Amino acid sequence: MSKCTANALTFILVFLAASMAAADNTITFGPYVQNVTDQRAVVCWATLEGESIASKLGWKKSVRAYNVHERIFVGLEPNTRYEYDVFGDGSPEGSGHFTTFPAKAEPFTFVAFGDTRSGHKEHAKLAAHILKDNPLFVINTGDLVSNGLEMNDWESFFRVSGDLMRNIPYYPVLGNHEKDSPYYFDFFSLPGNERYYSFLAGDCFFLMLDTEGPDYPTPEFVKKENREEFWAEQQNRDYMEQQKQWADKMLRLHRDAGYIFVCFHQPLISVKKSRAEDAKIRRAFWGGLFERRGVQVVLSGHDHHYHRAVSGGTHFVTTGGGGASLYDADAPQPETVKIAKARHYIRINVGEEQANLSVIDIDGSLIESFSVQKRSN
Numbered sequence: 004m005s006k007c008t009a010n011a012l013t014f015i016l017v018f019l020a021a022s023m024a025a026a027d028n029t030i031t032f033g034p035y036v037q038n039v040t041d042q043r044a045v046v047c048w049a050t051l052e053g054e055s056i057a058s059k060l061g062w063k064k065s066v067r068a069y070n071v072h073e074r075i076f077v078g079l080e081p082n083t084r085y086e087y088d089v090f091g092d093g094s095p096e097g098s099g100h101f102t103t104f105p106a107k108a109e110p111f112t113f114v115a116f117g118d119t120r121s122g123h124k125e126h127a128k129l130a131a132h133i134l135k136d137n138p139l140f141v142i143n144t145g146d147l148v149s150n151g152l153e154m155n156d157w158e159s160f161f162r163v164s165g166d167l168m169r170n171i172p173y174y175p176v177l178g179n180h181e182k183d184s185p186y187y188f189d190f191f192s193l194p195g196n197e198r199y200y201s202f203l204a205g206d207c208f209f210l211m212l213d214t215e216g217p218d219y220p221t222p223e224f225v226k227k228e229n230r231e232e233f234w235a236e237q238q239n240r241d242y243m244e245q246q247k248q249w250a251d252k253m254l255r256l257h258r259d260a261g262y263i264f265v266c267f268h269q270p271l272i273s274v275k276k277s278r279a280e281d282a283k284i285r286r287a288f289w290g291g292l293f294e295r296r297g298v299q300v301v302l303s304g305h306d307h308h309y310h311r312a313v314s315g316g317t318h319f320v321t322t323g324g325g326g327a328s329l330y331d332a333d334a335p336q337p338e339t340v341k342i343a344k345a346r347h348y349i350r351i352n353v354g355e356e357q358a359n360l361s362v363i364d365i366d367g368s369l370i371e372s373f374s375v376q377k378r379s380n
C-alpha cells in the first residue's frame with residue numbers, strides 16, 4: 004500500500020492473487036462501489052457468464068447471465084480517499100476510487116434522486132451533473148429500472164450509471180418496478196437484509212426502507228394505482244409491521260444523531276390525484292413515526308416530479324424526476340410547499356449547524372433550496 008498526498012490522504016489498494024482468476028474475463032458492469040463505512044468498503048464488478056436462448060414458433064429471446072464479483076476492503080481510515088485496482092495490473096478497466104465516510108460530525112455532500120427507469124438520456128445527463136458535484140455517495144429512491152426482471156434493463160442502467168458508480172457509493176431502495184428481482188439483490192451489496200437497512204455517515208443516520216414487500220404479484224401491479232389489495236394481504240401487513248418495529252427501534256437507537264434521513268420509494272404524501280388516497284393509507288400505517296422521532300427529511304420517489312411537503316417539522320420530499328416520463332402534480336395537499344414538474348436531483352450539503360438541500364433541474368438550474376437544522380437532542 005502506498006500513500007499519495009492530496010487534500011485528503013489517498014491510499015492505493017491493489018488486489019492481486021484474490022482476483023487474478025477473474026482477470027481473464029472482461030468486465031461487463033463496473034467496478035462499482037458499495038456499502039462504504041468509516042472503516043470498510045465493497046467493490047463489485049460483473050463478468051459475462053453466458054447467454055441462453057429460448058424460442059417458440061419463430062420467436063426468440065436471449066438472456067445473458069453474469070457473475071457478480073465482490074471484494075471487501077476492511078481496516079480503512081475514516082474520511083480518506085482510496086484508489087482501488089481489482090486486477091492489480093494498473094489497467095483503467097479495473098480501477099477506481101472512493102472516500103470512506105467520516106467517523107464523527109464533519110461536513111459532506113450527498114445526492115438523492117429516483118425513478119431513473121428507462122429515461123436513459125435524461126438519466127445520463129443527471130448522472131453527469133452529479134459526477135461533477137462529486138458527492139460522498141448517491142441515493143436512488145427506487146424504480147432504478149423499468150422491469151427488474153429484464154436483464155436488458157440492468158445492462159442499460161449500468162451503462163448509464165457506470166462512471167458515477169465506479170467512484171461514488173450507490174445506495175438504492177426497492178421500487179415497484181424492481182419487481183423484487185433477484186438481479187437487484189445480486190448486483191447490489193447492501194447492509195443488513197438488503198430489503199431495508201441503515202447506515203451512518205458522520206453524525207447522519209440513514210434509514211432505508213421498503214414500501215414494496217417481498218411477495219408482490221406481477222405483472223399487474225405495475226399499472227395498479229390503488230394498492231388496497233396490498234394492505235388486504237396479511238403477509239404484507241405482517242412484513243410492514245415488522246419493518247416498522249425495526250425502524251422505530253433504529254430511530255430510538257440513533258436518537259443522538261445530528262441528522263436523520265429516511266428513504267423509501269412510495270411517498271406518504273402524493274400530489275398525483277390517482278395516488279393521493281393510496282398515500283394516505285401508507286401514511287396512516289406509519290402513524291407519524293418520522294415526525295415523532297425528529298426525522299428532518301423523508302426522501303421518496305414513485306411520483307415522477309418534485310414535491311415537498313412539511314408536516315410536524317419533517318420535510319416529506321418526492322424526488323421522482325431521475326429520468327422517467329414526468330407526471331402532473333394535480334392534487335396539491337394541505338402540507339404542500341413546493342411542486343415542480345421537472346427532471347432533477349437533490350444535492351444535500353451537511354454542515355455543522357444545518358443541512359442545505361438544493362434541488363437542481365436537468366439543465367443545472369436551481370428549482371428551490373431549503374435548510375434543516377441539526378437536531379438538538
Ligand SMILES: [Fe+2]
Pocket residue numbers: 145146178179180268304305306
Ligand atoms: Fe414506482
